[in-house]
Amino acid sequence: DTAVSQTPxxxxxxxxxxxxxxxxxxxxxxxxxxxKQDSKKFLKIMFSYNNKELIINETVPNRFSPKSPxxxxxxxxxxxxxxxxxxxxxxxxxxxxSYNSPLHFGNGTRLTVx
Amino acid sequence: xxKITQTQPGMFVQEKEAVTLDCTYDTSDPSYGLFWYxxxxxxxxxxxxxxxxxxxxxxxxxxxxxxxxxxxxxxxLVISASQLGDxxxxxxxxxxxxxxxxxxxxxxxxxVRP
Numbered sequence: 001d002t003a004v005s006q007t008p009x010x011x012x013x014x015x016x017x018x019x020x021x022x023x024x025x026x027x028x029x030x031x032x033x034x035x036k037q038d039s040k041k042f043l044k045i046m047f048s049y050n051n052k053e054l055i056i057n058e059t060v061p062n063r064f065s066p067k068s069p070x071x072x073x074x075x076x077x078x079x080x081x082x083x084x085x086x087x088x089x090x091x092x093x094x095x096x097x098s099y100n101s102p103l104h105f106g107n108g109t110r111l112t113v114x
Numbered sequence: 115x116x117k118i119t120q121t122q123p124g125m126f127v128q129e130k131e132a133v134t135l136d137c138t139y140d141t142s143d144p145s146y147g148l149f150w151y152x153x154x155x156x157x158x159x160x161x162x163x164x165x166x167x168x169x170x171x172x173x174x175x176x177x178x179x180x181x182x183x184x185x186x187x188x189x190x191l192v193i194s195a196s197q198l199g200d201x202x203x204x205x206x207x208x209x210x211x212x213x214x215x216x217x218x219x220x221x222x223x224x225x226v227r228p
Contacts, residue, residue, distance in 0.1 A: 033215065041153075041203060043218040056215055090159060092216075099209040100147045100166050103216050105159035 003027050006091045006106035013081055014114055021076045021109045023091030030096035031055075032074040033103060034066060037088040049074050050096055081113045117141065118206050118219035125224045127196045134181070135191040135222050137206030146210045148189040150180065153221070154202040162204075165189055193224075201226045 006023040013019050025032065033056075034046040048056035049068040063079045074091060088110050092103040119138045127133040139148065150162045165173045165180045173180040181190040193200055206219045 041221050043205065045215045045217075048215055058215075088157065092159075094216075099145055099211055099214055100164065101209075102149050102161040102164055104161070105151075107158045110157075 004091055004093055004104050004106040006089075006109055008109060009107065010110050010112075012112045012114065015081055015083060017081050018077070018079045019081060019111070020078070021089055021091075021111075023074045023076070023106055025072055025091075025093040025104070027093055027104060029093040029104070030071055031094050032068065032071070033092040033094075034074065034076050035090040035092060035105075037090060037108070039087070043090070047074075047076075078111075081111075083113050086111055086113045116219075117217045118208055120206055120219035120222050122222050125222055126227060127193075127200075127224065128227050129198060130195055132192060132194045133196055133224065135193070135204050135206075135224065137189045137191065137219060139187050139189060139206070139208050141187075141208065141210050143210040145212075146208055148180070148182070149207045149209070149216065150178070150189075150191045151205045151207060151218075152200075152202045153205065154199075159205075163191065196226045198226050198228060200224060 004025045031050045033048045037043050046060045047066040051071045052068045065077045068074045088108045090108045091106040094103045095101045146167045148165045152160045163175045163178045165182045177194045179192045203221045205221045207216045
C-alpha cells in the first residue's frame with residue numbers, strides 16, 4: 001500500500017563504484033522527482049520527470065543519470081561515486097502541473113560512500 | 115535571493131502548549147502554494163498542511179494551522195497542544211506556477227519538553 005517506495009533504504013559503497021536507487025509510485029501521478037538531503041538537512045531538487053520526460057535538471061553532475069521507464073518509475077543511477085555524494089536521496093511524486101498539490105515522498109535512501 | 119526563509123534556531127515548547135514556527139517566502143508569481151512538512155528522527159517526509167496563494171482563509175488540519183499573511187509574505191505554522199511526538203524537524207516549502215518543483219527552507223528543529 002506504500003504510495004512512493006524506494007529501494008534500497010541504505011546503501012554503503014566505496015568511492016568509484018556505480019550504484020542505482022529505484023523508485024516506484026502507485027498514486028497515478030504524472031510527475032516524479034529526486035531530491036538530495038545533505039548533512040545539514042537541506043533539501044535540494046535534482047531532477048523532475050513529467051510522464052517520462054525530463055523537465056527539471058538542476059546543475060547536477062552528469063555522473064547522476066535519472067531514468068524513467070514509465071510514469072510510475074524513476075530510477076537514479078550514479079557513476080563513479082565520490083565521498084561528497086553521501087546523503088539521503090528522496091524520491092517524490094505529484095500530479096502534473098499542480099502548484100497546489102503536495103509532493104508525496106518516499107522514505108529516503110541513505111547513501112554512504114567510503 | 116532565498117525563496118523560503120526559516121531563521122529560527124532550534125525551538126523548544128512545553129508539552130500541551132502551542133508553538134509557532136516562522137516562514138517567510140519570496141515570489142513574484144501570483145499563483146503559488148505553501149507547504150509544511152515534518153521530518154521526524156526516523157527520516158521520512160510527512161506532509162502537514164497546504165496554503166494556496168488565492169485562499170482567503172487560513173488553512174487548518176487538526177492541530178496544525180497556517181497563519182498566512184500574504185502582504186508580509188509569511189506562512190507561519192502553528193501547532194496547538196504540542197505532543198512529545200511533535201519533536202521533529204519542520205520544513206516550509208513553496209511551489210510556484212505550473213510544473214514546478216518544491217523549494218524548501220532550511221528547516222527548524224522543534225523539541226517538545228514533557
